[in-house]
Amino acid sequence: MLRFVLRRVALVLPSLAGLLVVTFLLIHAVPSDPAVAMAGDAATPEQIERLRKQYGLDRPIWEQFAVYLGKVATLDLGESAFTRRPVARDIVQRLPATLELTFCALALSVFIGVPLGVMAGLKHNTWPDYLLRVFSVLGIAVAAFWFAIMLQLLFSMQLGWLPLRGELDVSIARPTRVTGFLLLDCLIAGRLDAFADAARHLVLPAVTLSLGGLATIVRFTRAGVLDTLQHDFVFYERAMGYRRLRLIWIYVLRNSVTATVTQIGLLFGGLIAGGVVVEAIFDWPGIGSYTVQAILTGDRQVMLAVTLLVGTVYAGVNILVDVVHGLLDPRLMERT
Amino acid sequence: MMPVLSVRGLKVSIHTDDGLASILDDVGLELERGRILGVVGESGCGKSTLIRAVMGILPKGASVDGGEIWFEGENLLAFSEAELNTGVRSSRIGFIPQDPLLALNPVFKVGTQLLEVMRWHAPDDGSRGNARRARHVARLVSLLRRMQVPDPEQALESYPHQFSGGQRQRLLIAAALACAPGLVIADEPTTALDVTTQHQILLLLRELVAEFGISLLFVTHDFGVVAELCDDLCVIYAGQTVETGTVRSILDAPAHPYTRALLACHPDRATSFLGIPGTVPSPFARPSGCLFAPRCLDVRPLCLSARPPQGRSSSGAEVRCVQYA
Numbered sequence: 001m002l003r004f005v006l007r008r009v010a011l012v013l014p015s016l017a018g019l020l021v022v023t024f025l026l027i028h029a030v031p032s033d034p035a036v037a038m039a040g041d042a043a044t045p046e047q048i049e050r051l052r053k054q055y056g057l058d059r060p061i062w063e064q065f066a067v068y069l070g071k072v073a074t075l076d077l078g079e080s081a082f083t084r085r086p087v088a089r090d091i092v093q094r095l096p097a098t099l100e101l102t103f104c105a106l107a108l109s110v111f112i113g114v115p116l117g118v119m120a121g122l123k124h125n126t127w128p129d130y131l132l133r134v135f136s137v138l139g140i141a142v143a144a145f146w147f148a149i150m151l152q153l154l155f156s157m158q159l160g161w162l163p164l165r166g167e168l169d170v171s172i173a174r175p176t177r178v179t180g181f182l183l184l185d186c187l188i189a190g191r192l193d194a195f196a197d198a199a200r201h202l203v204l205p206a207v208t209l210s211l212g213g214l215a216t217i218v219r220f221t222r223a224g225v226l227d228t229l230q231h232d233f234v235f236y237e238r239a240m241g242y243r244r245l246r247l248i249w250i251y252v253l254r255n256s257v258t259a260t261v262t263q264i265g266l267l268f269g270g271l272i273a274g275g276v277v278v279e280a281i282f283d284w285p286g287i288g289s290y291t292v293q294a295i296l297t298g299d300r301q302v303m304l305a306v307t308l309l310v311g312t313v314y315a316g317v318n319i320l321v322d323v324v325h326g327l328l329d330p331r332l333m334e335r336t
Numbered sequence: 337m338m339p340v341l342s343v344r345g346l347k348v349s350i351h352t353d354d355g356l357a358s359i360l361d362d363v364g365l366e367l368e369r370g371r372i373l374g375v376v377g378e379s380g381c382g383k384s385t386l387i388r389a390v391m392g393i394l395p396k397g398a399s400v401d402g403g404e405i406w407f408e409g410e411n412l413l414a415f416s417e418a419e420l421n422t423g424v425r426s427s428r429i430g431f432i433p434q435d436p437l438l439a440l441n442p443v444f445k446v447g448t449q450l451l452e453v454m455r456w457h458a459p460d461d462g463s464r465g466n467a468r469r470a471r472h473v474a475r476l477v478s479l480l481r482r483m484q485v486p487d488p489e490q491a492l493e494s495y496p497h498q499f500s501g502g503q504r505q506r507l508l509i510a511a512a513l514a515c516a517p518g519l520v521i522a523d524e525p526t527t528a529l530d531v532t533t534q535h536q537i538l539l540l541l542r543e544l545v546a547e548f549g550i551s552l553l554f555v556t557h558d559f560g561v562v563a564e565l566c567d568d569l570c571v572i573y574a575g576q577t578v579e580t581g582t583v584r585s586i587l588d589a590p591a592h593p594y595t596r597a598l599l600a601c602h603p604d605r606a607t608s609f610l611g612i613p614g615t616v617p618s619p620f621a622r623p624s625g626c627l628f629a630p631r632c633l634d635v636r637p638l639c640l641s642a643r644p645p646q647g648r649s650s651s652g653a654e655v656r657c658v659q660y661a
Contacts, residue, residue, distance in 0.1 A: 232435060233439055233441045235433075236433045238393050238425075241420075241425030241426040241427070241453065241456060241457055243456060254443050254444070255443055
């Protein structure tokens with residue numbers, strides 16, 4: 001098991017290095033001068049030149065890359081040109097908000113998607129199945145920003161049930177930061193009022209973000225269940241008198257979710273990308289809105305750091321998916 | 337004495353996109369207590385459907401249109417799905433599936449699967465919780481030992497793919513006997529095995545019938561297996577019972593032309609490898625006369641116009657053929 005994980009990690013490192021090279025080159029291909037951007041509108045050519053020297057921007061690109069790699073190895077991600085603070089500190093500050101949102105969205109997708117997928121599989125070719133199929137195509141096809149705006153219009157503007165944006169109402173004091181996860185911090189501080197408000201703020205962005213994943217999980221779980229039901233062992237288990245609910249939700253389901261688990265790993269990429277849009281729309285103080293800000297201001301260090309972060313998280317999640325696969329199906333663990 | 341299982345005039349049809357297909361059309365058999373009844377027929381003759389009808393697990397779209405299934409004096413067709421699942425399957429009717437490689441759930445330990453069955457269907461001995469579970473484990477271990485599975489404790493902790501085909505079939509036989517049923521139904525349990533293993537499994541089954549006081553319904557397409565294992569025989573053709581009697585009487589003097597043709601195809605007896613000319617009639621369009629008439633070497637005008645009545649051969653078998661009416 002440990003060897004299995006270590007080998008996966010060793011395979012991931014070159015991919016991350018490749019990711020950095022590509023991002024580095026892409027950023028350099030963009031016709032904007034970071035020294036000019038940093039210096040501001042009123043800077044003289046001498047000031048700009050000085051900044052260029054100070055940040056090593058006059059060196060050849062491979063040398064800049066080597067210097068950057070050396071710094072990354074010591075977890076120094078540079079300084080943001082916009083916030084003038086170390087990028088690593090900004091990320092630590094903002095990452096919990098993104099993780100909280102992503103985790104809630106994923107939980108919604110899984111805990112609603114898997115049961116719906118099982119039901120669609122069991123009710124194959126009846127109206128609940130057709131309905132879920134239409135829904136899952138829509139869920140993938142609908143653009144997140146459009147869906148988010150529709151939710152805002154309905155639940156915030158028309159009905160006034162849920163807040164429009166942000167993660168906490170301005171009239172409510174933030175609890176002391178312990179973990180950085182707002183919901184957890186509210187509980188630790190014993191602030192139930194703040195917890196309720198934070199939860200209310202979380203609903204619309206989480207629902208928006210969960211939609212694509214929900215649709216994908218329904219589709220793959222349905223397909224998995226349909227496939228499993230064809231197997232001889234399902235007939236055998238029925239003939240042996242397995243209880244129907246246990247047969248479906250334990251013995252069939254565990255055989256059906258391997259494809260779904262793979263999808264959850266792949267979905268994570270979509271979740272993070274979707275997170276950028278959703279965070280921008282809902283003014284969510286996480287990595288997504290940080291990225292948008294960095295792109296708009298041409299903040300190179302932040303763009304590089306966020307790319308590296310997202311790549312690492314994605315790779316980590318997919319290693320986790322492989323491990324879960326092994327736990328679900330013992331045959332896979334023996335083959336590797 | 338009352339038979340353990342008695343099927344009379346069973347009719348099963350299935351609704352498909354192409355129309356109504358008649359799968360079983362008048363199947364009858366009687367299994368006496370403590371005996372082994374072989375059900376023989378070509379593939380597609382309705383053997384599997386017969387088993388599924390007895391266990392109450394017909395495929396989607398299929399329904400019983402007529403006939404009776406009596407099991408230990410009770411009308412099984414009157415049982416609801418819930419009654420079958422709580423009071424009949426495993427606890428009173430054990431099942432040995434056809435393909436041991438595919439019948440076990442690949443992602444659960446063998447012990448988990450066998451104990452799941454015992455948890456709901458093992459006879460109540462008054463023990464509860466962990467004590468009950470421990471008794472089940474003990475029974476499984478002793479059953480597996482009886483089935484000659486090496487290291488039974490370890491076997492319960494293993495996954496199905498870690499066993500060979502023959503070992504898995506032994507596990508499945510143990511599973512069928514685990515809850516002490518009176519009737520065991522076996523669906524071609526040796527077809528997927530090699531000849532040596534097949535022989536060992538048949539010997540084992542023969543011993544178990546006496547030892548555990550069960551009656552065995554054994555479905556197969558192989559007369560060699562029937563000769564080796566069974567006491568009684570029921571030959572099915574195109575969803576109809578064509579000949580029933582003791583194995584001895586039928587093998588010595590097969591009466592129905594279909595039985596004779598089938599036996600002539602068996603490698604041990606075959607004089608040629610021509611097989612039986614023609615194919616089984618389509619379940620969508622059954623001939624109006626004898627179903628075997630289009631392939632029969634001994635066909636008479638009467639065979640084409642009316643369904644043949646039941647008759648009795650000189651050796652005592654019941655035969656559905658005009659020759660014996």
